[in-house]
Amino acid sequence: SQTIHQWPATLVQPVGSPLSLECTVEGTSNPNLYWYRQAAGRGLQLLFYSVGIGQISSEVPQNLSASRPQDRQFILSSKKLLLSDSGFYLCAWSNGAGGQETQYFGPGTRLLVL
Amino acid sequence: SQQGEEDPQALSIQEGENATMNCSYKTSINNLQWYRQNSGRGLVHLILIRSNEREKHSGRLRVTLDTSKKSSSLLITASRAADTASYFCATVLYSGGGADGLTFGKGTHLIIQP
Numbered sequence: 763s764q765t766i767h768q769w770p771a772t773l774v775q776p777v778g779s780p781l782s783l784e785c786t787v788e789g790t791s792n793p794n795l796y797w798y799r800q801a802a803g804r805g806l807q808l809l810f811y812s813v814g815i816g817q818i819s820s821e822v823p824q825n826l827s828a829s830r831p832q833d834r835q836f837i838l839s840s841k842k843l844l845l846s847d848s849g850f851y852l853c854a855w856s857n858g859a860g861g862q863e864t865q866y867f868g869p870g871t872r873l874l875v876l
Numbered sequence: 877s878q879q880g881e882e883d884p885q886a887l888s889i890q891e892g893e894n895a896t897m898n899c900s901y902k903t904s905i906n907n908l909q910w911y912r913q914n915s916g917r918g919l920v921h922l923i924l925i926r927s928n929e930r931e932k933h934s935g936r937l938r939v940t941l942d943t944s945k946k947s948s949s950l951l952i953t954a955s956r957a958a959d960t961a962s963y964f965c966a967t968v969l970y971s972g973g974g975a976d977g978l979t980f981g982k983g984t985h986l987i988i989q990p
Contacts, residue, residue, distance in 0.1 A: 796977050808977035852918055867918040
């Protein structure tokens with residue numbers, strides 16, 4: 763069976779500090795991978811998606827970046843965090859034609875920037 | 877921009893009653909998905925209904941889709957306390973990159989009173 767992991771679960775970081783959130787998927791190969799952000803009281807916003815190693819597409823311009831160094835690893839990064847980066851970050855994967863099928867979400871990372 | 881909008885934003889009912897949530901979207905779709913999110917956790921896929929389907933069942937869940945009105949509804953019958961969660965509808969955000977992300981509404985927060 764497939765599983766998706768995210769860490770850390772919770773993170774408190776000062777403004778201007780760097781960020782690295784990691785997501786890994788087990789039990790499947792060549793998945794489509796996604797990063798979403800959920801701000802308080804709002805829906806999910808797609809940040810990045812990837813169809814393969816080294817292939818990253820961005821949906822929203824921001825000070826965040828994503829990388830996919832391995833087939834089942836997806837990393838969300840920032841060089842300098844802003845207060846507005848606070849939120850709940852969710853990683854997801856899917857097979858097949860991307861969003862045409864079910865997406866499976868990880869447990870999320872709650873980020874608080876102070 | 878958000879594609880789906882859930883209604884109502886919040887719903888509180890007694891255990892055993894039925895809960896109905898609605899979703900409206902703006903553009904044509906291939907499918908529409910419903911997800912559940914328990915407080916502070918990742919999203920769980922509930923059901924996917926394709927554009928050529930009008931109704932779909934899964935256990936106590938019943939989803940309808942009216943493409944002429946660009947709307948969908950989620951019915952939870954015989955609600956239980958464990959159904960307390962936020963419910964989101966999601967449609968594909970066309971990205972043209974072969975791994976389309978999903979666009980979500982702000983969700984309906986459902987509270988089941990014991």
